[in-house]
Amino acid sequence: MSLTNETLASLVRPDSVHKRVYTDPQIFELEMKRIYGQAWIYVGHESQVKHPGDYHTTRLGDQDVVMVRATDGQIQVVYNRCPHKGAKVVPDGDGTTGRFFRCPYHAWTFKLDGTHLSAPLKNGLQNTCFDPKHPDFSMRKVARVGVYRGFVFASQAAEGPGLEEFLNGVASSIDNLCDRSPVGEVEVAGGVFRVLQRSNWKVFYENLHDTMHAPVTHESSVVSARSQAQEQGSLPFELLIMEGNGEPYEFWEKLELRAYDNGHGYMEGIFDPAAAERDPVSSAHFVALAEAYGETRAREILGMNRHNTVIYGSGSPHTVFQQFRVIRPLSVDRTLVEIQTFKLKGAPDSVFERALTYANVINSPSSNVMPDDVEVYARCQQGNMTNGGDWISMHRYAGTDRQVENGMVSINGTSELPMRNQFAAWKRFMLNETAAEEGAR
Template sequence: MHTEPFEARLNDLVHPDHVHQDVYTDPEIFELEMDRIFGRAWVYVGHESQVPNAGDYWTTLIGRDPVLMVRDKSGAVNVLHNRCPHKGAKVVSEGCGNAGPLFRCPYHAWTFKLDGSLLGVPHRSWYEGTGFDPKGESFSMSSVARVASHRGFVFASLSREGPDLKTFLGGAISTLDNFADRAPEGKVQVAGGVQRVWQENNWKLFLENMNDTAHAPATHESSWAAAKQTAQSRFGGKSPFQLHIIEGNGEPNAFWESLDFRCYDYGHSYFDAIFNAPGDRISLEYRQQLDAAYGKERAGEILKLNRHNTVFYPSCSPHVGFQQMRVIRPISVGRTMIEFFTFRLMGTNDEFFQRTISYTNIVNSPSSLVMVDDVDLYRRCQEGMHSDGGKWISHHRNYGRDIKGDHEIIGKGVTELPMRNQFRAWREYMQAPGGGDGRAATAAE
């Protein structure tokens, strides 16, 4: 039982090289995260290609607030609270669809324009002489406080205060630019629906693992060892694509140590690619398409910027090389839903897209040979943190060896710098209202 004031206890949970396990297990802390982190930060909502036509909508969550992204008749993309102002009912059910020219609440048939403003209520005469004001904001579907997009990637914030989206994304914004630039037409499209994985762990464990290179050889040994053995016995060591993307997790320590990490304000980070598509016919045809679209010099620059996982804290992690987006949806202190979206690079052929689908199914899907290892370890961490075997979680790896850049902190590939960077942002967000906005000073450790 904790006796000290809650705000004072928050200040002692996060240290530069270790954190208290309560940040993963305490329901009260989780509730505060939903308010002070997901209620303040820019959170990834979706991609504009998910709502191509007027009336198209996509439902999702910001923290635990149900929202919907919708394209209106003018072509603008809005993000609205999925809530009828009458009785609070969700106006549309979960998923996606087309609302037509208006939204209609299924409970009492109030209708709303695609920008959320009230269109009409049945039996208007019943409201005459009351305080009902059809032009009042409180009788419309509320817009989320702020909405902005970059290269078609839509983010929203529940807070009217804080940095604009470009400032928030900071040095990591180049990942989204590169994502779109890799398409010969300069834009991408969500394709193939969404896959969901329910995880029995705190949401922060997933984000930390996205930039944890030290776990791969151990956690995924069963799959990469089998892939290497199969490649040798059946293909003479020349791995086809499906094996190539598995066995990359089995690289020696020297390989992992050579990778660069870049960390930024607000908890964002990325690191170098750990494997690339083999130089086969499909890859050659793609390079020819890129050369034709941009010229050889520019195409080379685009492909040279090659990253594995980028973390946009606290809500998503794009993988540019194989066109994936993983989105974090916290459900409770010990339960998280992860959504996986696959993108088509516009201007590429279907064979190239099928390679992207293969990567999704083999590495990220619920039936993946790789993801299952991570999900099991996340659960083990969550369960182990409830024991009396200790109270602190170590983030000591390569502590004190990171280098301060102009607007970033740089570390080598076995460092736990990204975890420390995420918790610097966490601590800033979790300050009392009126305190931090998630910006962690980029100072060398």
Template sequence: MDMPLPTRGRLDPAEMVQEGRVHRAAYVDPAIFEMEMDRIFGRAWLYLCHESQVATPGRFFATQMGREPVIVARGRDGVIRVMFNRCTHRGAKLTMDETGQAKRFVCCYHGWAFDLDGKLAEVPLPEGYGDGAYPPEDGSLDLVRVPRVENYRGFIFASLAAEGPTLAEFLGPVASSFDDMVDRAPGGLLEVAGGVSRHAYDGNWKLVIENHNDTLHPRFVHASSVAAARDQKDTVHSDGAGEVQIKQMRQNGAPAAVWESLGIWASASGHSFMGDYHTDAHMAARPAEDPVQMAYRKALEETHGVERTEEILSIQRFNTVVYPNLSFMSRFRQLRVVQPISVNRTVVTTYTFRMPLAPPEMFRDSIAFANVVNGVGSLVLTDDLETYARVQDGLASQGGDWVDVKRGMGGDANEANGTLRGQTGTSEIHLRAQFAAWRRWMTA
């Protein structure tokens, strides 16, 4: 039975998610946001980076786990470790660089130096600290390590909680999307390349991961861009990027029946993925008989054989969301990391992957696709960012306390792989799954 909630005062997360609806406070209440940082981002597995970003000893990558600054570093022994980005002397952050090469991490404040594995290696003027040995031999002043770190096929995750499900248990069926991305790379080789695209928007962090598998919005949010693409003459040619952009926007304007025929799956952990996509704009720019595609297929066959290559290329997987902070497109080699800043401010960073053993033209196509879909000047992202701001403003008003997520409810079907499949491609099953996971994290 639906229970009313107060519009003001402290809210109980256990009552904020009800059948087919979510209380707006989940998006606009600063106290709820603080709880999310503690109970979700402080316990769930969070994606940090790809192993190619720390490929050799001394390479490091600095990022955030919720509110916690951390350093991912590959030690001289080749082991990847995740440590808090905080000097154990007076607490200063050790690095402000997002990535780089280091022999040691040296604090800017008093010069304490830490090895790549986090061990305190040198303290200037150690005699000033009394009779005890500095650095102490018991490791009490070494950098504090994040309790759990795991690597799935090159993708590095960590959890601030010392106990909990393993990464494999957490990912569950959505691991197949990572498999799809890696298996599509000849030799299984992937590397982050081509720079970084980053943007911020004035809205709650949940809005972006809700939107990436929302298949109903493109025909409305992107209507003007779709119309412009339809008006563009096919005889007009660019350097290739324009063709990718035109095809992408035209497919967003596909008939409703096409979107309804898509497959959309969600898991108990709040993850979701979309498949059976009707048009592959990225690949459509290079048809099967194109020399680049022929060379790519040959490289895949050298890795997997003909039969397995056919199976890999037949997989229809588009957006995948790994709750709470990751969204990626395995076919297009695009990966987006979500970083909550406040209840109404979010940063999203996009990375593009290169397949070193694939034809170089494919990486160029990936960059073009990134600019079309994920770049701050793209026809797609700019529409979405405007929508997020409007949603956030609307939810902050007194126009109603509930957000409706009933589309497709009652038609979810159990799949053999442990997911639920939406009744249609525009089902809001992914929203219901995310908020079911949200409720568990927030009340456990």
């Protein structure tokens, strides 16, 4: 079956999607061009490249790129390719390249913005069409780079909406993460977890706001946490954050889900911020923020209680526990998730220590929680490869979503509004339509 726009459009209904969107390698290849080749995608945080020559490698869809701090202090993003023989210029990971890039194959060198600098034995290139000023002989730059509060995004499309317009309502989640620092700045710290998942990349985004799965998928960790708490007669933080998934359906139904254009959205927090103020860590954090911003503003900052935010195509920042789960598609059935933890500059050390605890207990590959999700994601992938049916249901509270400024809001916290919103965006990207065009129909 050819991938015409008519075919692609037929795969998404208002309340369901065809399983082919998760299993067809051809669709995956097209997603890399029409979604990851167009949208603003999170590259990294500027704190990962503090000094000129510092670099961080990552991917924009299926493209290897390098984020680097140039000599003028600006952030550049270039494709990780030498124009001579096509070799990757720097290895995967973080490092320092010095004053210029140097290809390990033939020692061609490039300025930190990718511009051609030099090549050995240039006399051998005389009387040829070699022109060091021609872009074909430089490391190619990604079309656009944008920085929002220190978070670096890049778009492979030369034209399109600006970064802030693209982020829309979820920019406030990045703001809140930064504002939780008494000086308004954060930095990546404490190491990074990487988890390889045997599933399509879109499943992770859907699950981030799937409130129906929590008490079911995570039943074993909830039972373990409650058993341990009963045994020791208390519910310390490590057990509290595991036990939180076990709330009854009535609890989840009361949560608010917001959805915005381009597939973004956020879910209301599951931990009561007022109750958190009574613990020593939150109290010390409040004092530090109150000294910087005043008590009223400090309460506003800590009162913005969001559990997961979805920046479609990039991942999920978690403001309360200072994380960014970066989602990188590798193939139609393989996804790499990178969990970055952020330190709030100027905040008490205990706040960062709590964030590390959350990362280890909830997001670590060896935790009692994340493996539950990874297992069911893989089962979704495996089940959708069978002949057991063709359509994926997204019917919960369909047709009841309320329009609000800049987006939609659910009338019930178990609504599948986020999933429907994500696939509405998926369809627009895949058909090369804009949200404005869709709304005008």
